[in-house]
Amino acid sequence: MQIEQLNNIKNEMHKQFVNRLQENESTIKFCLGVKSSGITADKKALILSMIEYVSERFDNALVMFDSDLDDGLTVFCGGKTEYYGVNDFNAAKTVVDKYLA
């Protein structure tokens, strides 16, 4: 094995770890509301797309369902909480990108 291969595995595995961070290590949390709809097929598809998108952009971020939030997306970052009424992937991407800055 060469170091480049080692790094490829590391990057690939990193995506797996994004949603397995210990909570005290995560700095940003993206929470999808499921209180009104429940965890539907649409919500599952949305969260998987978001996990992939976020894992490629952040080292310390969690993407999770929030059963106390009716709908939309809440972002916890730097002690602040922001709510966004987005329910599709394209809109969610815009929100994620906002926090890259």
Place this chain on the structure above:
Amino acid sequence: MYRSHILVCGGTGCTSNKSFKIVEALNKELAERNLSEEVKVITTGCFGLCAKGPIMIVYPEGTFYHSIKVENVPEIIEEHIIGGKPVERLLHRENDGKVVNSLHETEFMKKQVRLALRNCGVIDPENIQEYIGRDGYQALAKVLTQMTPQDVIDVILASGLRGRGGAGFPTGLKWKFAKASQGPVKYVCCNADEGDPGAFMDRSVLEGDPHVVIEAMAIAAYAIGSNQGYVYVRAEYPIAVKRLQLAIDQAKEYGILGKNIFGTGFDFDLEIRLGAGAFVCGEETALMTSIEGKRGEPRPRPPFPAIKGLFGKPTILNNVETYANVPQIILKGAEWFSSIGTEKSKGTKVFALGGKIVNTGLVEVPMGTTLREVVFEIGGGIPNGKKFKAAQTGGPSGGCIPTEHLDVPIDYDNLIAIGSMMGSGGLIVMDEDNCMVDIAKFFLEFTVDESCGKCTPCRIGNKRLLELLTKVTDGTATLEDLDKMEQLCYYIKANSLCGLGQTAPNPVLSTLRYFRDEYVAHVVDKRCPAGVCKKLLKYSIDKDKCIGCGMCAKKCPADAISRTDYTAEGHKLASMAIDTNKCVKCGACMSTCKFGAVKKG
């Protein structure tokens, strides 16, 4: 890509609580509900809170479930994984009843800093890719491509890392001596022969993060100029041995062990050697003698292993926990590591917390944390409202630390100053029901059993010491015997061949130092204040409390209890009495009596 990960502890503690059945049930339930593609179940190493096993954590929320049973699995899948709501009934509650959602929010974890245990309870130890995903083998890649062997030694020296196996010798210095030794063949060894009663730190690292040891040993080999390593591990650790062997096989398959690692021209191979359980084989020279295929006995030093070790070649030997710190020191730097801990003891220390403590388990705290914080904050204090009496650190080589030293910051030097030692990290808590003379006798019996017999002070001296101690617990000793014991302790310490003999009297010396009144009570008053030493025990029945139900007589195996002709006021039946000549002091009467009428003293 998975939306959720369910991590189940697969350490020895939870495995003995059948956590593998939980894993089977989870996989079956997920498959039946068509969720296997979106939720992954992972068996990890130890989370630490062994008292509450089996433990399960559901990510991304980090929801902490404990004491899980197979029948809880459908409810967790239904309510949490499908419904999105944690099952509150199964969440952890602190002593004050407060519900805690995440393991990291528990009092048990709040003061812990996990360096050596950083991957335990986080990754699947049987999957090398998971280790690589957590920066695994990056430190090895760094030293092989960016650092000289001397750079590596300089970093380890500057970090202040000291051996976690007992004596606390500076790791970098050991490596420096071995590097300076001339010769084409050198060896790197790992001491995983964890023999202290109650200690399971190294076992947990091997079970939860075996690749960290492999990576660190390869780094050490590069630093000293070695191409061959051995891990000496107890055969009684089947899960650790299995996972370590699997990890070695995977590392070889990936080209991380073997020839020309990462294309740098560096070769390193690693083999396991199983120990048969002799305590003395935890001593470095005895361990090497055992690897050589001979009877495990220590050798005189000098020459030290760095000059003449395994097969007569320069060798370094570090224990599992020491190695577990190395890759992070390389990646994060000596300054980062040395910023944790005290002036002379850097980093963290893993302790196996056991005995009379609420949160039995594995804890990792920065050096300098006080015993009070470990016992009362992390450990949750003493069960059943009992009082703390002492904590034993360092196993049979250590000593008992009394209440007056609860606020001493724990580090190598402070523990020695108060008559104990760090040892490998076993920490056994004792309460008011423990007899300190009996505790000293327990550890000395262990040492006498485990003495290899090579040197007279240890073989004969400890035996004589045990005889004197037995006189104390039997109530036949004199005050002069206590002086003789103390004198003998110092002879054994000064004249034994190896560290085990030299430290064997420590439990006797430390209890004599801090609990002399208990020794005097045994010798002068012929009384065991804690009511433990059988020969000094006497059971009796309070005739006014006894209602005469006769349950004690029914339970007595020696037919030592009979009815008297005295009936206490307000009672219908005559009270019972114990014939002390027949009594075998088993305590069955006391545990049977619901009225507190049986007394011991």
